[in-house]
Amino acid sequence: MSLASQIAPHLPFLRRYARALTGSQAAGDAMVRAMLERVMTDADLQASLTGGRVPLYRAFGTVWADAYRETVNAAPASEHEAGAQARLGAITPPARQALLLTTLEDFTVAETAAVLGRTPDEVRTLVAEAIAEIEREQATSVLIIEDEPLIAMQLEDLVTSLGHTVSGTAATRTQARAAIGEAMPGLVLADIQLADGSSGLDAVDDILAVGSMPVIFITAYPERLLTGDRPEPTYLVTKPFQEASVRAAISQALFFGSTRPL
Template sequence: MNATNQTELLRVLPYARRYARALTGARSSGDELVAAALSEPLPDIAPRLALYAAVARAAPASGPDGLQRNLLLLTALEDLTVDDAATILGIDRELAERELEAGRLALRASAATDILVIEDEPVIALDLKRLVETCGHRVVGIAASEAAAVRLAAQKRPGLILADINLGRGGDGSNAVARIQEAMTVPVIFVTAYPERLLTAEGVEPTFIISKPFEPLALAIATYQAVNGGRVPDVSIAS
C-alpha cells in the first residue's frame, strides 16, 4: 500500500473504530474487531471503504439481521451512500436498498427507554428531546451542568444517557458521565461535532458517538444499539 493510502487509512481509522463499536455494542469488542480487520489484507477499493469492508468482514456472521444492521450503521451513523455501503458489504444496490428499508421498519418497532439528556444549549437540548421522543423514547430529564446531570441520574435512573462533552460553565459532560457510572451501569451516547477527538486511543474512550449535526435516523440507530448491546430488532415484528 502506498504512502497516500496509508495516510488516508490513519485519517479514517477513528471512524472505523466508531463503526465497529456500534456494530458490536461494546468498546472492547469493537476495538478487537478493528484489530482483526487490520491483520488481514484490505480489499482493493478506496481506503476508507476498504477499512469499513475489512471490519464488516471480520465481524461474526449474523444472517440477514446483521446485513441490515451494517447497512443502517454505514448509511446513517457513518454517512455513506447506499452505493458505498453496498460496495463495502459486497452486495448489489437493489439488495442493499431492500434490506435497508427492512432494517428501518424493524427499528421503528424497537422497545423504548427512559433517556437523560446532558446538554447546556437549550435549543439543542430541546431538539434532542424532540428527536428521541419521535423515536418512541421518553426523556426523563435535561441537565445543563455536570452537577445537575449527576443529581437527575440518581433520581430518574435512566436507561440511556445522551451527553455533550462541553457544558460551558456547567462543567464537562464526560466527567458527569464518569461520576454517574460510578453509581450505576447505564449506556451512554456522546453527541459531538468532533468525534475524532474522542477516539484517540488514549485514556478511556466512549463506546457510542454520533456527530453533530446528525440525522434523526442516526440517533435512532445509535439509541437502539446502545440500549440493546449491538443486537438488531427482529424484523418479523415490524408492520
C-alpha cells in the first residue's frame, strides 16, 4: 500500500484537528500542508508514517511548533483573530493538543502520549490544565438545532451542566429562524440534516445573516463536509458523539469566539 493511500483516509480528520487548534480553517489547513510538504522531502519522516493515525498525528506535531509560532507572530487579519491569538497565549500548545486528541479526535490517553511524546500521567495533567483555563470563559446562551428529541435533550443537559443556558431548540430551519427572533444566542449547536428535509447549514446561514456567534456542527457524516471543495466548519463533532467531544468543542468555540463556522 502506497504512503498516499495510507494517509488519505486520515487527512480530513487531521485537518479538523488542525483547525480546532487554531480556530481557523485557513491556518489549520496551512499547517497540514506544511506537514505534507515536509513529508515529501524527508525520507525518515516518510518511513515513520506507517501503522495508522498515531504516526500521522505525531508527524504533524513535528511541524506544529514552527507553524504555531508563525501563526501567532503573523499580523492578525481581523480584530477577532487578534483576540483569538491573545487567548492562545494563556494555554500552552501541548495542553490544547492533549485536550483535542483525547476528546475531539477520540485518542486514548496512551495514544495521545505516543503522539505528543509524553507519559500518560503528563497527558492527564495537560488535559486538566486546558480544561481549567478554558472553563474560565464567560457562560453564554445556546441555541440547539437538532431534530432527534433524545439527542436534543442530551445536548440541553450537557449545555446546562457546563453553566450555560439554552436560549431555544429547533428541529427545522423555520423553527430556528423563529428561535432567534425570540432570543439571539451566543453559541449555536446545529445538526446538518433536519426533520423536514431542511438543512442545518441553511439555518445557520439565516442566523449569521442577523448576528455573529460561534457555531458547532454535529453530524453522522463529517466526511461529507471535510472534502476541501468548499469552506468547511471550524467546529465539527461526529455522531454518535461522546459528551467530552461536545464539551471540548464548546470550550474551543467560546475560547476562540469564532464568528465564521463556514
